Amino acid sequence: xxxxxxxxxxxxxxxxxxxxxxxxxxxxxxxxxxxxxxxxxxxxxxxxxxxxxxxxxxxxxxxxxxxxxxxxxxxxxxxxxxxxxxxxxxxxxxxxxxxxxxxxxxxxxxxxxxxxxxxxxxxxxxxxxxxxxxxxxxxxxxxxxxxxxxxxxxxxxxxxxxxxxxxxxxxxxxxxxxxxxxxxxxxxxxxxxxxxxxxxxxxxxxxxxxxxxxxxxxxxxxxxxxxxxxxxxxxxxxxxxxxxxxxxxxxxxxxxxxxxxxxxxxxxxxxxxxxxxxxxxxxxxxxxxxxxxxxxxxxxxxxxxxxxxxxxxxxxxxxxxxxxxxxxxxxxxxxxxxxxxxxxxxxxxxxxxxxxxxxxxxxxxxxxxxxxxxxxxxxxxxxxxxxxxxx
Amino acid sequence: xxxxxxxxxxxxxxxxxxxxxxxxxxxxxxxxxxxxxxxxxxxxxxxxxxxxxxxxxxxxxxxxxxxxxxxxxxxxxxxxxxxxxxxxxxxxxxxxxxxxxxxxxxxxxxxxxxxxxxxxxxxxxxxxxxxxxxxxxxxxxxxxxxxxxxxxxxxxxxxxxxxxxxxxxxxxxxxxxxxxxxxxxxxxxxxxxxxxxxxxxxxxxxxxxxxxxxxxxxxxxxxxxxxxxxxxxxxxxxxxxxxxxxxxxxxxxxxxx
Ligand SMILES: Cc1cc2nc3c(=O)[nH]c(=O)nc-3n(C[C@H](O)[C@H](O)[C@H](O)COP(=O)(O)OP(=O)(O)OC[C@H]3O[C@@H](n4cnc5c(N)ncnc54)[C@H](O)[C@@H]3O)c2cc1C
Numbered sequence: 001x002x003x004x005x006x007x008x009x010x011x012x013x014x015x016x017x018x019x020x021x022x023x024x025x026x027x028x029x030x031x032x033x034x035x036x037x038x039x040x041x042x043x044x045x046x047x048x049x050x051x052x053x054x055x056x057x058x059x060x061x062x063x064x065x066x067x068x069x070x071x072x073x074x075x076x077x078x079x080x081x082x083x084x085x086x087x088x089x090x091x092x093x094x095x096x097x098x099x100x101x102x103x104x105x106x107x108x109x110x111x112x113x114x115x116x117x118x119x120x121x122x123x124x125x126x127x128x129x130x131x132x133x134x135x136x137x138x139x140x141x142x143x144x145x146x147x148x149x150x151x152x153x154x155x156x157x158x159x160x161x162x163x164x165x166x167x168x169x170x171x172x173x174x175x176x177x178x179x180x181x182x183x184x185x186x187x188x189x190x191x192x193x194x195x196x197x198x199x200x201x202x203x204x205x206x207x208x209x210x211x212x213x214x215x216x217x218x219x220x221x222x223x224x225x226x227x228x229x230x231x232x233x234x235x236x237x238x239x240x241x242x243x244x245x246x247x248x249x250x251x252x253x254x255x256x257x258x259x260x261x262x263x264x265x266x267x268x269x270x271x272x273x274x275x276x277x278x279x280x281x282x283x284x285x286x287x288x289x290x291x292x293x294x295x296x297x298x299x300x301x302x303x304x305x306x307x308x309x310x311x312x313x314x315x316x317x318x319x320x321x322x323x324x325x326x327x328x329x330x331x332x333x334x335x336x337x338x339x340x341x342x343x344x345x346x347x348x349x350x351x352x353x354x355x356x357x358x359x360x361x362x363x364x365x366x367x368x369x370x371x372x373x374x375x376x377x378x379x380x381x382x383x384x385x386x387x388x389x390x391x
Numbered sequence: 392x393x394x395x396x397x398x399x400x401x402x403x404x405x406x407x408x409x410x411x412x413x414x415x416x417x418x419x420x421x422x423x424x425x426x427x428x429x430x431x432x433x434x435x436x437x438x439x440x441x442x443x444x445x446x447x448x449x450x451x452x453x454x455x456x457x458x459x460x461x462x463x464x465x466x467x468x469x470x471x472x473x474x475x476x477x478x479x480x481x482x483x484x485x486x487x488x489x490x491x492x493x494x495x496x497x498x499x500x501x502x503x504x505x506x507x508x509x510x511x512x513x514x515x516x517x518x519x520x521x522x523x524x525x526x527x528x529x530x531x532x533x534x535x536x537x538x539x540x541x542x543x544x545x546x547x548x549x550x551x552x553x554x555x556x557x558x559x560x561x562x563x564x565x566x567x568x569x570x571x572x573x574x575x576x577x578x579x580x581x582x583x584x585x586x587x588x589x590x591x592x593x594x595x596x597x598x599x600x601x602x603x604x605x606x607x608x609x610x611x612x613x614x615x616x617x618x619x620x621x622x623x624x625x626x627x628x629x630x631x632x633x634x635x636x637x638x639x640x641x642x643x644x645x646x647x648x
Contacts (some may be wrong), residue, residue: 002423014464018462021425021583022579022580022585025579057582057583058581058583058584066583071582071586072586073582073586077582081582264491
């Protein structure tokens with residue numbers, strides 16, 4: 001069954017529908033059965049294997065061209081991929097959006113031809129996994145306050161500092177790291193490879209969200225990398241921000257996936273579950289909840305689909321992307337707790353997905369720009385007045 | 392080698408069906424369509440054979456309205472080389488003889504060596520198209536295959552018979568084969584292959600160019616049967632109930648013998 005109240009399917013290209021069905025079947029056959037235990041025990045899914053499976057399906061770096069062993073599809077296709085993986089679990093979408101939007105995208109946009117040829121094909125095939133280091137213990141919403149530095153010493157860049165809350169921190173073979181040039185104070189991007197002396201990677205334990213995936217910290221102590229590992233074609237904060245746009249866009253679709261799963265679960269549960277002699281779906285209060293969910297989901301679908309068209313035509317603005325991320329993650333948060341509510345006590349059992357989505361979505365609400373930050377980005381865009389910081 | 396695969400688009404069998412207004416079939420609007428399950432095995436087997444031989448062409452053919460192209464695209468994404476869409480908005484009204492005639496008139500001068508079809512369609516379930524097609528073309532025919540091998544101009548297959556028995560059968564080319572569940576596991580079409588499929592040739596032929604036959608079997612009425620009464624409730628002491636249950640399972644199912 002598809003959650004498609006407005007026949008939005010009719011607006012999708014045949015290949016996107018084909019991919020959606022194929023990917024959905026793959027995920028339901030192979031990954032869905034593993035999620036509950038992984039989440040419950042906080043034993044991360046085997047992302048080495050999953051990366052290769054995703055690589056074979058061709059869903060990593062989906063909008064990058066064939067030259068780099070990527071499929072050369074549209075931004076809509078990338079959106080569909082995010083939707084389907086997050087329909088299973090947000091950690092899977094984190095993996096896809098980080099690798100595609102935050103690792104492959106900056107190499108593709110700002111890297112040298114050598115860097116592209118060296119890294120993109122292996123990231124696309126899942127042979128290598130990437131992570132993205134922007135956030136620091138003391139620099140979250142305000143990355144301009146970052147403390148990590150890079151200093152050019154002879155034929156090396158030497159990094160010092162630490163990054164926190166990094167998706168796939170421990171497993172990553174390739175880290176895109178943003179640091180301030182100790183000499184000119186400008187933010188620059190670097191590619192740091194696993195095993196480089198002075199590069200430390202560790203996942204966090206005891207989390208209450210994203211328990212099926214890895215989130216951790218990176219640390220650099222006199223970590224020297226070759227000069228050619230700097231992303232040559234970017235300087236300043238617009239580098240990290242432009243990557244965030246790609247991941248935020250993916251999140252807007254992913255949030256639809258999580259919402260769909262919550263809606264489907266709540267709808268079928270409410271039709272089966274009888275109280276006071278009738279299915280609970282027959283009571284007006286429950287119907288209102290379901291009607292609100294499908295309404296919000298439909299709006300979210302239309303927002304993301306239109307945004308994908310704007311991206312395909314190279315017309316999307318960062319504030320439009322913020323609107324989609326903010327709206328759709330709110331939708332997912334609403335659908336997750338509403339579904340949880342409709343399921344009653346079963347709603348707190350991991351036998352059903354809503355409580356897991358509900359906990360995951362708290363991360364999604366905060367990362368890639370908190371809900372507040374997106375409010376302020378939209379506010380600045382429509383008023384022309386920045387409200388992020390006090391003078 | 393020339394291989395033809397015939398596929399049909401059928402509704403998702405989990406859909407809620409309604410009877411159409413003429414009372415003869417089900418209402419098609421509001422349904423989600425997909426490739427008939429048995430036909431997916433046919434495509435997969437054809438593509439595997441092609442991959443094994445290294446040089447072969449697989450043509451995927453489907454009869455139906457515009458949406459049928461989606462099914463052909465999927466076949467192309469799995470690995471077929473060329474698609475043939477026989478445009479027919481009334482394909483659901485055609486009987487097996489007409490459908491087989493359409494395929495035969497397309498295939499007659501194309502020298503296909505092997506034609507793979509599903510054992511039956513999930514919506515009509517007559518299981519006749521393959522055998523009639525083989526008669527029209529003068530090909531050998533083997534139905535309900537669950538394993539397949541090609542060697543030196545011959546196909547060696549296993550067929551599934553009733554009661555858990557299988558049979559090994561072999562036939563010379565050209566041959567029509569109908570595929571049964573268990574033949575293979577269909578691959579997941581990958582995004583790069585889906586993108587490639589977009590560029591593969593897909594021709595459309597109007598059904599009137601291929602068919603000049605009236606139906607021989609007419610569907611008079613389609614209806615949703617009345618719900619059967621609930622199952623049997625066994626009552627009594629637990630050992631008696633267990634004995635009754637065992638005897639029912641022995642008589643009516645193959646769970647116990
Ligand atoms: C599971 C997970 C994975 C992550 N993965 C990555 C990753 O791969 N790479 C990476 O670089 N980062 C990652 N992050 C970090 C994430 O991007 C940050 O957590 C996020 O940017 C917010 O920063 P913070 O947590 O420091 O919160 P803060 O910036 O400290 O914000 C705390 C609260 O204050 C509010 N606030 C802050 N400033 C203002 C203001 N000016 N006006 C109004 N309200 C304000 C915020 O909205 C928020 O509610 C991840 C986070 C999580 C939870």
